[in-house]
Every structure is written in C-alpha cells, then in structure tokens.
Amino acid sequence: MNPLLPKPATIVDIIRETGDVKTFRVVLDDPEEMAAWSHKPGQTAMVSVFGVGEAMFCLASSPTCRDWLEFSIRRAGKVTSALHQMEPEAKIGVRGPYGNHFPYEAMRGKNLLVIGGGIGLAPLRPLVNFILAPENRQHYGNIEVIYGARSYGDLCYKEEVFRVWPQAPGVSVFTTIDAPEEGWSGHVGFVPAYVEELKPSPENQFVVICGPPVMIRFTLKALGELGFEEKQIYTTLEMRMKCGIGKCGRCNVGARFVCRDGPVFSMAELKELPPEY
C-alpha cells in the first residue's frame, strides 16, 4: 500500500452552502474501497485535483454515513478554486483518513457544547451527526450548538442547523449573525458575546470549538469566566500540509505534527506547545 497514492473518486453532488463555500459529495470509484472507508469525527483527508495539486480538508460527513464522503470547501487558493469550477461526475483523488479525532469515547455520558463560526462548523458537524445516529444517541447527553456567521448567507448546513438538529431530542441550536439584516429575526451579535449571554454550564460538559482565530480567542475567555477548564475544550488546527503522513515536515508545532498528532487538540495540550499555529 502506497500511502501517497490517492484513490480515484467521483464528485456525485455539489451543494452550495454560502457565496464561497460548497459541499462536495464524493464517492470512491472502487466499491470495495468505499465500503472499507472508515473515519472518525475530526479526521481529515487529502483531496487531489489532477493537474493542480492536493490540499487537506476536514471530513465534513459523519462516520456513520457509509454512502459518500463530504468536504465543505471555501474557494480560496489554487486547489479550492479548481474544485469550485468542477461539476458533478468530475474525477478527483482522495487519500486518508488522517490524524486523530475528537475524543468521542471520553465524551460518552457527557453533554456537548459545540461552538462554530462560519465554515468552522465543518469539522464539528461529523461529531454532531455521529452522536445523533440512532446507534450512538443513547450514549450521549444533551447537545447545545452555538453557531454564528457574518450574515445569514454565510451560515453553512442550513437544513441541519435550522431543521434537522433542532428537531432532534436533546439538541438545542442557537444561531447568531454579526449584523442585523432584513428577514432575520434571530440573535444578532458575535459568538463570544452570545456564549456569555447563554451562560452554558461547565458541569459534565465537553466543548468543541472551531472558527476564525479571533472568535476562538474571545470565546475561550468567555468560557474561562464561566468556569470551563482547558482540558474540557477541544479545537482543531489548520496547517499547510503536503504529505499528511508525518514525513514532509511543514505542519509541525514543536515536536508534534498536526497531520498525525492533530488536528484535534485540547486547549490544555495547546498550552504546552509553541504558539506557532
């Protein structure tokens, strides 16, 4: 098995999430490979556009979805722009899954607070959907989702955020947008302030958070004031990557490689590392 060789795959559907984010639904061409694919919430995969390059993305689909993989991708650089120009039926390559995952075993019996900003909900979504799967639901407590974006148009996964998740037993979803806009009757304001307002309890709780660095920084401050400890809070790091298997060197933070030892870190673990991420 050559870990650098991608598996041929086909884009079967493209869902427009926001002005610059699309979710690509992908099926591995070899049915056996597809059946054998197995990832955990928080893991990543390398997506190839042949002739352009490869880039690492979080898996946005739940491990319990066996029919396809999903990647939610914002148009930003070479590979993502090429992907955004693709149509269903297009051929790409996928290799992975890579990295560690959210500690879903340790989270059993606990409540979960999910805090996302913009496309930062993508790596957290598989964890929510994994817990909501009928075979797993009984093992977990309540889920609170606090999700914000600049505008209504910048909120991803609207079907899940506004319909599927709020209807699931034991799930509350709180959405917010940065500034008022016509037709929006929900909360207005930044995520950290909304967290302060909602005052989630640190009791028996795990937190997963992902979003713009400034959102994370101020939200952590708010969580600290509410009595949350660093070891309860998990986030997922982004780094430039090439190999995904701990050889090419560039995603190191201290002696750790984000591709292998991450992307998921608790805030307590991050405190021990040099601030080079």
Added chain:
Amino acid sequence: MDSKLLRREKLLPFLDRLREGFLLVAPVEEDALLFYRPVESVAEIRLNPGRSVVPPKEWFFPQAESLYRYNTESGRLVLEETLAAAPAVLFGIHPCDLRSFAVLDAVFLQEPVDRYYALRRERTVIIGISCSAVCPECFCTAYGISPVEGTGADIHLSEVGAVYMVEVLTRRGKELVARCQEFFEDNVAGVAEAKEARKETLSGQFTVQVTVDGLPARLGHLFDHPYWEELSRRCLGCGICTYVCPTCHCFDITDVCRGFEGKRFRCWDACLFRDYTLHTSGHNPRHALYQRLRNRFFHKLKYNHDRYAIEGCVGCGRCVALCPVNIDIREVIATVRGLGE
C-alpha cells in the same frame, strides 16, 4: 563480526565485479564538487573521498522524484505509480552519513511507511568507509559517532597502510563478500590495532569540542529567548543548510502536467523558506525569519530527539562549511548551553 583484508589495488576490481549484479553508486567529482552518483565505470570513482557537498541521502531521497503519473483524458482517471528501485550498492559512506540514514529511517520507515524511500533502502547494500582526515567543521564525536566505525553499513572499510580492513557487519554484507571471495584475504594481526591507532590520531584533529548533553531539555526553556532574533539578523534564509543537511527530510509535492497527462512529484523543501508554512489565507505561523531559523535549530537539536529518540544532527559540519554568513551550529550549541533562562 567477520573481518577480512582487501588489498588497495583490489578495491576497484571488487567494485567493478559488483557492477555485474548492482547499480554502483559512488563518490564522483562534478565541477570540482563531490556527489554520490551511479557510475558507468569504476574509473570515475573518487577513492578516499572527503565529505561530499550534497549528502548521500540523495540516493534514498532524491532531490526531485516522481510519485505517480496520471491521465485524465475523456473524463476518466488513470493513475500509474512510478515506484522503482534497482538493486544497488552505495559505496564510500562516512560514519556521519551512515548515522544520517538511521535518522531518516525513523521518519520515512515509521508507519505509514514511505514506499519510495523504503524500496530504495531495501534494495541498497551500503559499503561504509572510515574517514581518512577530519574536516575543520566536523563534530560527529559529539553525537557518539566514531570516524572509523561502520555502524549502519553492511560492509565497512578502513584504510590501513596498503590494505583495507573490511568489517562484515550484516547478513547482506556477508552475502556480498561471499559472492566476491577471491578479492578478500583473511585478516592478519596488527590491522585492527592499526585501525584503533587511526581512531586516536583522528580524535586529536577535531578543532572544536562540542558537548550536547541535556541540550533538548535545555532548549525547552529557551524558545522565547531573544538570542534567536539576534542570530537571525545575519541569516539570509537561503536554505543551503537544509539542502546539504544529511538529515533534513522536508519535501514539497507539486504537479507538472501538459494537456491530460501529468505527474505528481516531490522535491526537497526547506523550513527556512517563507512559503513553507504559508496558509492559503495569508496567515503564516512562522512569518518571521527568526521563527524559521529557530525552528530549524530546534528541529535538529530538540524536536527530532523528542519525537524519534534519535538526535537530528550527526555533526557532519556541512551547514557550517557552506553557510554564506558563517552561522555555525557548534557555536549555537555552545551559546545555548551558556544562556541564562
């Protein structure tokens, strides 16, 4: 361990014999610079090689290599792995470079195994050679390396007078010697002693004594020290230290394509380059040169040790010899040992 003798005049005929079954990779001179290259004729080989300018890691981890080819014609996708390695003999490897293979093994052979590196490594027999002189920049002994020991080689040669003392160190080495028995003689008394005497002589030639004890732990307290910023003021960020380093393993992966056909290849990269860690968003975790230089020294002197339990530097002195602004890792080590926290 088996020990044999090889008369000096029989070395080239022996290597020539090896060419019958192996690709022979040996030190050759190109434009007055020493490299390890496959040779067509043993006459090209530089015997008694000094330190090569580019380390022999090139053989296992080439500066650029194709990973696979692809064809995307008419909406289909065909991938073709370009994984190949001929059986080879890598001749004339000095003890510091032998150690560097162990350092690279820790990275490339750790699961998931890098198939490109592993295949070349599996199919290559290594003939080590003791140093005949110590370069002014050498400090291998700081890492417990002896300039006359062949740890990591399959066969190791030490020139003693008119003969080479041949140490047969592995099963593969034994097989190789067995194939070419007529070139070898049994060892005689006095040769091993002469080799030991050589070791004594060489150890007196190291110009700078370097001590690395406790360095990884010590560096742990010095991440935020202003020293790194000071040191970086003269660094040009050229990356030559990484290019000639026998243990640097960073690489980039890029596409080249024309029409529907293309290949994906990898090539050496350097942590001193700004775009090495540059995110698409514009964010750069090591945006300043001092952060990148610090990362390089931390990788060599701490991170590699912390991650793989093997030192990331072998004391070959190439970076010292080639840095255009005389940044000297030996000085860095000595300074760091003397810094207050």
